[in-house]
């Protein structure tokens with residue numbers, strides 16, 4: 616099969632990924648082999664490719680927003696059939712036995728592994744997934760529109776929960792890419808007022824089209840104090856900016872896996888009056904199932920830009936340069952081999 620592999624992490628402009636020929640992977644006894652139909656392009660793929668995240672598996676195939684169909688089934692898997700449509704997401708395995716797993720916080724499991732970082736992901740014709748970590752997908756949404764929900768959507772949902780937005784509250788979103796534009800749709804559907812702070816003109820336009828109340832530049836103040844804010848942009852300089860935009864008792868949640876260093880925080884203007892600053896670490900399967908159900912109920916849809924699988928590098932470059940609004944999705948346009 617054709618697959619992208621990370622030859623050597625470095626700036627995306629230098630082409631750190633290579634499109635190579637590889638054997639179709641063989642699923643382990645508890646895994647599914649998945650024929651990839653579409654794979655979303657997440658900012659984390661960029662962080663993996665550029666070396667912002669350390670190498671966990673040399674030559675890894677990135678990609679953790681996979682929509683595909685089951686092409687082979689490990690011997691111990693009982694609850695899937697050939698041809699079932701499944702989603703493959705970032706969280707790949709946990710031990711299920713540590714204190715975090717046992718208290719329902721498997722996203723904090725020290726033994727957790729991740730698709731497209733610790734194991735080969737979806738920038739390929741085929742990939743594998745532990746059956747217990749695959750998602751069943753609603754039947755009536757197309758592959759491309761679903762793919763970004765599997766990371767951007769789920770992480771945005773966890774970030775929204777971590778932001779503790781009161782019912783009918785005022786939510787600020789810093790950065791408005793793949794994750795934020797899905798999070799905004801869910802918050803709006805549930806009655807929130809949403810303000811967007813982002814540098815891209817196309818993203819600001821999309822925010823207003825989706826029904827957000829305002830859209831201004833990244834460092835500008837929203838028109839009213841915020842009950843909750845989510846920082847999607849991986850820019851530490853925005854942490855104090857967002858904290859200052861919070862009302863008393865407000866919560867800022869930082870959604871990204873990678874953030875540039877934050878400047879020193881000023882206690883009086885940025886933290887006092889019981890403002891909370893929270894991080895978001897991955898997600899639990901429960902988050903994933905809840906979000907996919909809510910997305911189906913409210914019709915949350917990704918705005919997508921498709922690229923053939925062979926043009927993953929161009930998609931990553933366009934993501935880095937902010938060339939599109941919404942999310943990029945790679946489409947596997949090669950004929951099935953099995």
Ligand SMILES: [Zn+2]
Pocket residue numbers: 709710711712713714715716717721723724725726
């Ligand atoms: Zn664990």
Ligand SMILES: [Zn+2]
Pocket residue numbers: 657658659660679705766767
């Ligand atoms: Zn992701």
